[in-house]
Amino acid sequence: MKPMLELRYWNHINGWLLVLPAVFMIGLFTHYPIGSTIYHSLFSTGNAVHPSVYTGLENYSLLMEDDIFWKVLKNNMIYSMCTVPLSIAFALGMALLINRNIKGRFLVRMSFFTPTVLPMIAVANIWLFFYTPEYGLFDQVSHFFGGSSHNWLGDPNSALYCLIVMVIWKEAGFFMIFYLAALQQLSPELREAGVVEGAGGWYYFKRVTWPLLMPTTLFITVNAVVNSFKLVDHLVIMTKGGPDNASSLLLYYIYENAFSFWDTSYAATLTVVLVLILAIFTIIQFAVVEKRIHYQ
Amino acid sequence: MSAIILRDIYKSWGSFEALSNINLGCEEGKLLVLLGPSGCGKSTTLRLIAGLETPTSGAVEINGKDVSNLPPVKRDISMVFQNYALFPHLTVAENILFGLKARKVSKPERKKRLKNAADILGLEEFLHRKPAQLSGGQRQRVALGRAIVAQVPVCLMDEPLSNLDAKLRQEMRQEIRSLQQRLGMTMVYVTHDQVEAMTIADKIILMNDGGIEQHGTPEDLYNRPATAFTGSFIGNPPMNILKSNPEIVAACGVDMPENFAISDLLIGVRPENIEVSKNSGFEIVVSATEYLGADTLIVGRSNDQSITLTIKGKATIPMGEIIRIGWSSKDTHLFSASTGKRVETTNMGEQS
Numbered sequence: 001m002k003p004m005l006e007l008r009y010w011n012h013i014n015g016w017l018l019v020l021p022a023v024f025m026i027g028l029f030t031h032y033p034i035g036s037t038i039y040h041s042l043f044s045t046g047n048a049v050h051p052s053v054y055t056g057l058e059n060y061s062l063l064m065e066d067d068i069f070w071k072v073l074k075n076n077m078i079y080s081m082c083t084v085p086l087s088i089a090f091a092l093g094m095a096l097l098i099n100r101n102i103k104g105r106f107l108v109r110m111s112f113f114t115p116t117v118l119p120m121i122a123v124a125n126i127w128l129f130f131y132t133p134e135y136g137l138f139d140q141v142s143h144f145f146g147g148s149s150h151n152w153l154g155d156p157n158s159a160l161y162c163l164i165v166m167v168i169w170k171e172a173g174f175f176m177i178f179y180l181a182a183l184q185q186l187s188p189e190l191r192e193a194g195v196v197e198g199a200g201g202w203y204y205f206k207r208v209t210w211p212l213l214m215p216t217t218l219f220i221t222v223n224a225v226v227n228s229f230k231l232v233d234h235l236v237i238m239t240k241g242g243p244d245n246a247s248s249l250l251l252y253y254i255y256e257n258a259f260s261f262w263d264t265s266y267a268a269t270l271t272v273v274l275v276l277i278l279a280i281f282t283i284i285q286f287a288v289v290e291k292r293i294h295y296q
Numbered sequence: 297m298s299a300i301i302l303r304d305i306y307k308s309w310g311s312f313e314a315l316s317n318i319n320l321g322c323e324e325g326k327l328l329v330l331l332g333p334s335g336c337g338k339s340t341t342l343r344l345i346a347g348l349e350t351p352t353s354g355a356v357e358i359n360g361k362d363v364s365n366l367p368p369v370k371r372d373i374s375m376v377f378q379n380y381a382l383f384p385h386l387t388v389a390e391n392i393l394f395g396l397k398a399r400k401v402s403k404p405e406r407k408k409r410l411k412n413a414a415d416i417l418g419l420e421e422f423l424h425r426k427p428a429q430l431s432g433g434q435r436q437r438v439a440l441g442r443a444i445v446a447q448v449p450v451c452l453m454d455e456p457l458s459n460l461d462a463k464l465r466q467e468m469r470q471e472i473r474s475l476q477q478r479l480g481m482t483m484v485y486v487t488h489d490q491v492e493a494m495t496i497a498d499k500i501i502l503m504n505d506g507g508i509e510q511h512g513t514p515e516d517l518y519n520r521p522a523t524a525f526t527g528s529f530i531g532n533p534p535m536n537i538l539k540s541n542p543e544i545v546a547a548c549g550v551d552m553p554e555n556f557a558i559s560d561l562l563i564g565v566r567p568e569n570i571e572v573s574k575n576s577g578f579e580i581v582v583s584a585t586e587y588l589g590a591d592t593l594i595v596g597r598s599n600d601q602s603i604t605l606t607i608k609g610k611a612t613i614p615m616g617e618i619i620r621i622g623w624s625s626k627d628t629h630l631f632s633a634s635t636g637k638r639v640e641t642t643n644m645g646e647q648s
Binding site: 187189190192193194195196197198199200203207208211212294 | 346348368369373374375377378379383384385386394442446
């Protein structure tokens with residue numbers, strides 16, 4: 001009996017030793033910061049005169065009354081609900097387009113993928129020019145057709161949508177690569193069987209291609225949702241959240257609170273909310289959607 | 297009446313000519329096998345019939361209708377693919393009914409046909425499973441089910457058994473044959489396996505290098521091979537194709553045809569027709585023996601030529617021993633050395 005027990009004991013030790021590096025890294029860089037953020041959100045922001053004191057949930061009740069918070073949250077929801085489905089739709093469309101033998105496929109593929117390679121800062125600068133009133137690209141085109149000029153980024157009604165258009169342009173190419181890879185995994189024999197069986201393009205897409213692409217779609221959706229909350233580089237360049245927070249997003253608001261207003265406790269409180277939102281999204285996606293997906 | 301006719305078909309990709317001058321017909325309710333080594337164009341021929349490829353020139357007729365320019369769905373065909381082409385996310389029932397739904401066949405009719413096909417193929421228990429939960433043979437049946445419910449007169453099969461193990465392959469080919477006869481299907485069946493072709497076919501078309509080598513019944517191909525290629529492709533172990541010399545001609549006693557010098561001929565003889573004799577025939581040096589159970593394969597050499605023969609039961613002949621062999625003139629096949637074509641003489645071959 002004794003050697004058996006010892007073996008089991010060593011198996012346990014061994015297992016823990018093997019996962020230790022990963023546990024350590026995740027603990028240090030993911031779990032500890034989350035815990036620390038929650039802890040800090042329960043204190044007031046200290047300064048030289050007033051040291052930080054425990055205030056319980058006061059930061060959270062402040063947040064509930066903060067109009068700007070609700071505004072950026074609403075902005076972020078609109079932003080996510082536009083960028084996620086639209087960039088996925090464009091990505092799929094482009095992937096389907098270049099997954100066949102068309103002339104100049106290489107060039108088309110490259111031009112679809114180019115926005116992905118560019119850094120967000122560069123992309124934002126390019127689009128800043130597109131949106132510039134009077135001599136920007138859009139206004140020049142509009143002038144050509146006799147339209148009047150419009151301050152795209154300066155108008156609270158259009159600023160957020162200007163960002164959305166740009167982000168879709170940037171992200172769709174990246175997601176297209178995943179769809180393209182998935183499409184090329186599908187056996188051409190399946191398509192031929194479909195053709196012989198009399199399945200038209202749309203019927204075949206609906207019943208075969210789309211279901212078989214679901215694992216890829218889930219993966220892309222998770223990425224797109226996370227991106228819609230974590231990418232704010234373009235805000236810094238293009239609008240700084242303005243005008244009047246019309247284009248501000250949650251993460252940018254956190255950044256402003258932490259590094260412009262130096263209210264670190266309130267920033268921590270906002271961060272807790274952001275983490276919660278992302279956690280809920282992830283749970284929904286993996287727990288509910290994944291069950292209905294066919295994995296090969 | 298021929299259900300399928302191919303007229304003067306040529307197919308090329310760029311400068312590569314895959315098929316040239318293909319003319320063939322398959323009668324209604326018969327099973328035609330397209331046989332040949334890989335790369336001979338047999339699959340391309342099948343895909344031309346299916347409409348998955350279009351010929352560079354020539355015409356395809358199915359049931360008396362020129363379908364050369366019609367898409368596959370309008371050709372009234374069903375097809376079974378080498379890897380079955382089952383949709384992995386759909387159940388067996390959905391896979392079988394895929395085409396009927398696409399063609400908007402009514403629900404009661406779909407149900408009836410599904411039940412009928414499941415009955416025939418013994419798939420009732422598996423209708424709700426996904427392909428991944430089936431064995432190779434069952435997947436094959438599902439693919440057949442798809443062909444059956446289509447209720448079209450012509451069924452095309454592209455190496456349908458090549459992914460199965462030897463035993464299952466034998467069972468399935470009998471099943472396919474009986475199914476084809478029972479349902480009166482016209483079937484075109486592609487394979488590279490000559491045993492499969494011999495056992496299943498009404499007619500065989502042997503292809504080589506993008507052309508038709510011979511078209512005939514399995515007996516024709518075996519007994520009267522039209523070319524040296526056919527002779528060596530059909531039969532296992534393959535026919536010996538020997539460069540002729542006076543010694544060999546004497547051993548088989550065949551009458552030499554006129555207009556041919558001895559050196560212009562190839563002599564074909566099947567291993568199973570060669571006999572070991574005590575005092576006549578010509579000498580070979582045994583270089584290897586393989587015991588196969590029912591018979592023994594003996595490989596010998598004479599001058600620079602290798603000769604294979606089989607004898608019943610177990611034979612123990614030591615390597616290096618010299619034996620004398622011979623065969624009857626009626627088992628001799630003569631081919632022209634320059635063209636490979638069969639040469640007839642008065643007392644050669646089985647006269648049909």
